[in-house]
Amino acid sequence: MSDVKSVLFVGVGGQGTILASKILTIGLIEHGYDVKMSEVHGMSQRGGSVSTQVRFGSKVYSPIIGEGSADILVSFEEMEAARYAKFLKKDGKAVVNMVRIPSMPILSGDCQYPEGGIDALKEHVPVLTLDATKIAADLGNPKSANMVLLGALIGVLGMNDIDWQGIIAKTVKPAFIDVNVKAFEAGRAAVS
Numbered sequence: 001m002s003d004v005k006s007v008l009f010v011g012v013g014g015q016g017t018i019l020a021s022k023i024l025t026i027g028l029i030e031h032g033y034d035v036k037m038s039e040v041h042g043m044s045q046r047g048g049s050v051s052t053q054v055r056f057g058s059k060v061y062s063p064i065i066g067e068g069s070a071d072i073l074v075s076f077e078e079m080e081a082a083r084y085a086k087f088l089k090k091d092g093k094a095v096v097n098m099v100r101i102p103s104m105p106i107l108s109g110d111c112q113y114p115e116g117g118i119d120a121l122k123e124h125v126p127v128l129t130l131d132a133t134k135i136a137a138d139l140g141n142p143k144s145a146n147m148v149l150l151g152a153l154i155g156v157l158g159m160n161d162i163d164w165q166g167i168i169a170k171t172v173k174p175a176f177i178d179v180n181v182k183a184f185e186a187g188r189a190a191v192s
Contacts, residue, residue, distance in 0.1 A: 004057035006065045007153065010084045011076025012101045013050050016146030020074070021052035023150060023171050027162045028056045036063035049080060074153050076132075076146065077101050082117030085124075092125050095152045097132040097145060128152060130190050136183050141176070144183035151187025160188070 007024065011017040018039055028035045033056040040051045053065045067086050073094040075081035081096045088094065096118060105111045121127055132148035147168065154164060168184060169177045 002057060004055055004060050005072075005157075006070045007054045007056075007072045007074065008065050008070040008084060008087050009052045009054070009074045009076070010080040011050050011097075012080065013048055015050070015076040015101075016143065017050050017052055017076055019171070020146040020150040020153075021054050023164070023167055024054055024153070026171065027159075027164055027167045028054075030167070031159075031162050034058060034060045036060045038063035049083065051084065072153065072156060074149055076149060078118060079103075079114060081121060081127075082114065085117075085121050088125055090124075093156060094121060094125055094127045095149060095156060096121075096127055096129050097149055098129050099131065099133045099145075128156065128191065130187075132187065135186050135190070136179075139179055139182045139186060141179045141183075144176070144180050147180045147183035148187035148190070151184040152190050153187075154184075155188045155191025 009017045009021045021037060025035050025037045035056045038053045053063055055063055065087055068089060070087045071089060071092055073084055073088050075096045078098060078100050081094060100113055102113055106113050118129060130152060132145040133142050135148045136142050136145040164184060165181045168180050172180050
């Protein structure tokens with residue numbers, strides 16, 4: 001039986017999904033795991049969907065997470081959680097930022113933001129919901145919501161023996177280290 005864990009990060013361009021997955025990857029590698037990461041940008045620069053896949057264990061052969069294979073889904077936006085729910089295992093878990101970023105069809109009035117996606121997801125898997133954007137804004141920078149979500153993920157994974165603060169410090173720009181570490185710790189605290 002494989003010890004490989006699969007984490008799928010999903011969001012909208014500009015939310016920091018790639019940075020969060022990069023920090024996770026660095027921490028896992030430094031802790032001795034074999035790690036594979038892939039990313040899909042799509043129309044990310046135009047507010048489109050972004051996903052990154054991180055797989056880790058003693059030996060990982062592929063970075064790709066197929067449908068029904070993700071242990072954890074980390075969604076930076078509500079609709080993205082519903083869009084990627086099919087990738088979760090039956091015994092998977094989800095961490096969802098309860099923020100809505102309307103797409104162009106919604107902004108133009110062609111359709112309405114879909115309702116009920118998170119409630120439907122909760123019928124199938126445990127879901128940790130939090131307003132990571134508000135938590136980050138209260139700490140001084142709403143863009144650090146990605147670190148709140150990363151902290152929550154680490155709490156769910158129970159991987160507290162890695163020096164995440166040190167990894168954040170060497171990965172982000174010096175001016176943003178403090179707020180990102182605080183956001184990470186706030187996310188980790190939201191789980192406990």
